[in-house]
Amino acid sequence: MNRIHPKGLLQSKWTKVAVQNKEKHFVITDVEFDENQKVIHCVIEAVINHHQYPLDWHELKDATLWRVGWK
Secondary structure (H helix, E strand, O other): OOOOOOOHHHOOOEEEEEEEOOEEEEEEEEEEOOOOOOOOEEEEEEEEOOEEEEHHHHHHOOOEEEEEOOO
């Protein structure tokens, strides 16, 4: 299980375990919080082609899907 705090999401770097479309390395480019400081919107961007995808940030905790940093 990857440990990540919502406040540390923005500009964090991630490696996808199962590569699709040659997209392996990603950066969190946008995070929005509600009035209770809970994440309501998160966008991840592929480094290779700059495609952006909405993401449930809780998925990043799953070590079978994501690794912290670029590896």
